[in-house]
Amino acid sequence: MPSLLGFACCPQWARTSLLAPMQHPDINQDCGADFRDCRAMDCATHSFIMRKEHPRAGVPYVKEIIMPEPVPLIRERPASAVSQEITLPISFRALAIEQAGEAVSMQRKSIMALHEDDVLIRIDYASINKMDPGLARVNVFNFPLPYVLGFDFSGEVVGLGAQCQEAFKVGDEVLGRSLTGSCFAEYVVAKRENIVHRGAVPAPEASTYGVAYLTAYESLVMTGGIEQHRGKWIYVAGAAGGVGHFAAQIAKLYGLKVVGSAGKAASLNLLKELELDHVIDYSKQDVVQEVMNLTGGKGADLVYDSTYTQSSYAQSAVVVARGGEYIRLGTEAQVARAGANDVQSVVEGRGARMVISDLGRYARDPLYQAQTAKLTDGLKQAVSWYESGHLKPAITATVPFDAAALQQAFGDFLKGTNNVGKVVVRCA
Known part of the structure; x- marks a missing residue:
C-alpha cells in the first residue's frame, strides 16, 4: 500500500x-x-x-x-524520519492570498508532514515586516497559490522530525523564522536551524526577532564592522522603524554613540524611550547639519540606513565620515529602485566603505546558507540581551487573527501609518 x-x-x-x-x-x-x-x-x-x-x-x-x-x-514517513504521537487537528486556519493583489482571506490548511529536520509549531504571534504588504500585491517569489505570508513567529513546539529531538521537545516555547513564509497561521513548519528557545522573552516580543532584529544583527555584527567603531558615532536613518530601532539598540550595546532621526511624534517618542545619545527631528531640523555639529564636522563613522528611500540614501551618504562605513539594506534590485546606486560614488568619494546587507541571501545563496548557524547564534544573543534588559522590541500595535484586520494592517503599512517599531499578529 x-x-x-x-x-x-x-x-x-x-x-x-x-x-x-x-x-x-x-x-x-x-x-x-x-x-x-x-x-x-x-x-x-x-x-x-x-x-x-x-x-x-x-x-x-x-x-x-x-x-x-x-x-x-x-x-508514515521516510525511514530516516521519526515523529512523535500527539493530538493535533486535521486542519488549521491561515490568512492567505488567493492571487497576488487580492484581499487577504481566511482559509483552512492541512497539518503539514515533517521532514527529519523540521519542527511543527503552534503559533502564538507572528510579526508584520516590510516585505509582507509588498508580497501581498506582487508575488515576486512565486509562492504556490494560495500563499500565506509572515516570516517570523513565536510559538510552541508540537511536532518534531528525527533530527530535532535532541535540540527540542514537544511543549518548548520557541521563536524563529520561516524562509517560506506561512506564519500568519495557527501552525507552521520551520527548519531546526531557524528556531531557538525564547527563554524569558514574552511571546509577542519574541515574534519580532526572526526578520527585523536579525536583519539589524546580520548587517551590523556579521557583515558590517561594528566592533571597530566602538566609542564612535553612528547615524541611524529610520531609527524608529522595525529594523532601525533594533539597529540603534545593538549599536548602543556595542558601545557606539547613537544619533537617530525621525519626523513623527510617535517615532520621536520611541527614540527618546530608547535613550539614544541624540535624536534629530527631521521635520524641523537639518539632519546633515545636526550630524556634522555633533561630530565636530567630521561626520558619522558608521551610517546605517534602512529606509529604502532615495532622499534618505542621498542624505545619509553626505554624513559619512572619511574612511567610515555606510551600511545599506536590500537586494541589488531593491536598492536600485530606491536610487541608492546614485549615492555610491558619494560614499566612495569620501573614502568610505559601502556595505551591502541582504538577509534573503541566506535563503537563496549556497555560500551564505553555509553560515546559517551564525544567524541562529544571533537569535540566541537576542534572547540573552532581552533577559539582561538591554534589547527590547517596541510593539506598537497588535492585529487580531482576522483577514480584514490583516488587510487593513498591510494598507496602513504601505501608507506609512503603522511603521513605528513592530506590529504583530496574534495567531493563537
Whole structure:
C-alpha cells in the first residue's frame, strides 16, 4: 500500500478502504507510486484525498483513504524520519492570498508532514515586516497559490522530525523564522536551524526577532564592522522603524554613540524611550547639519540606513565620515529602485566603505546558507540581551487573527501609518 500521510479524527469510522485510482485513457493500472503529499481532507466522507501526478503520464492520480483511527496523529514517513504521537487537528486556519493583489482571506490548511529536520509549531504571534504588504500585491517569489505570508513567529513546539529531538521537545516555547513564509497561521513548519528557545522573552516580543532584529544583527555584527567603531558615532536613518530601532539598540550595546532621526511624534517618542545619545527631528531640523555639529564636522563613522528611500540614501551618504562605513539594506534590485546606486560614488568619494546587507541571501545563496548557524547564534544573543534588559522590541500595535484586520494592517503599512517599531499578529 502506498504510504499514508495525514491525521485521523473520527473514531466512529472503524474500517479502512483503499479506492481505485482515478482512471485515465493511458493508464489502466496502479503504478504503485509512493504518495507522501496529503492535500486535503473531505470532512463529509471522513476521508483523505491524496493527489500526485502519475510518474508516466503526468496526470492527476488520486487515492481516497478512509481512516479508522481516533484522534492520535498517524504519520508514515521516510525511514530516516521519526515523529512523535500527539493530538493535533486535521486542519488549521491561515490568512492567505488567493492571487497576488487580492484581499487577504481566511482559509483552512492541512497539518503539514515533517521532514527529519523540521519542527511543527503552534503559533502564538507572528510579526508584520516590510516585505509582507509588498508580497501581498506582487508575488515576486512565486509562492504556490494560495500563499500565506509572515516570516517570523513565536510559538510552541508540537511536532518534531528525527533530527530535532535532541535540540527540542514537544511543549518548548520557541521563536524563529520561516524562509517560506506561512506564519500568519495557527501552525507552521520551520527548519531546526531557524528556531531557538525564547527563554524569558514574552511571546509577542519574541515574534519580532526572526526578520527585523536579525536583519539589524546580520548587517551590523556579521557583515558590517561594528566592533571597530566602538566609542564612535553612528547615524541611524529610520531609527524608529522595525529594523532601525533594533539597529540603534545593538549599536548602543556595542558601545557606539547613537544619533537617530525621525519626523513623527510617535517615532520621536520611541527614540527618546530608547535613550539614544541624540535624536534629530527631521521635520524641523537639518539632519546633515545636526550630524556634522555633533561630530565636530567630521561626520558619522558608521551610517546605517534602512529606509529604502532615495532622499534618505542621498542624505545619509553626505554624513559619512572619511574612511567610515555606510551600511545599506536590500537586494541589488531593491536598492536600485530606491536610487541608492546614485549615492555610491558619494560614499566612495569620501573614502568610505559601502556595505551591502541582504538577509534573503541566506535563503537563496549556497555560500551564505553555509553560515546559517551564525544567524541562529544571533537569535540566541537576542534572547540573552532581552533577559539582561538591554534589547527590547517596541510593539506598537497588535492585529487580531482576522483577514480584514490583516488587510487593513498591510494598507496602513504601505501608507506609512503603522511603521513605528513592530506590529504583530496574534495567531493563537
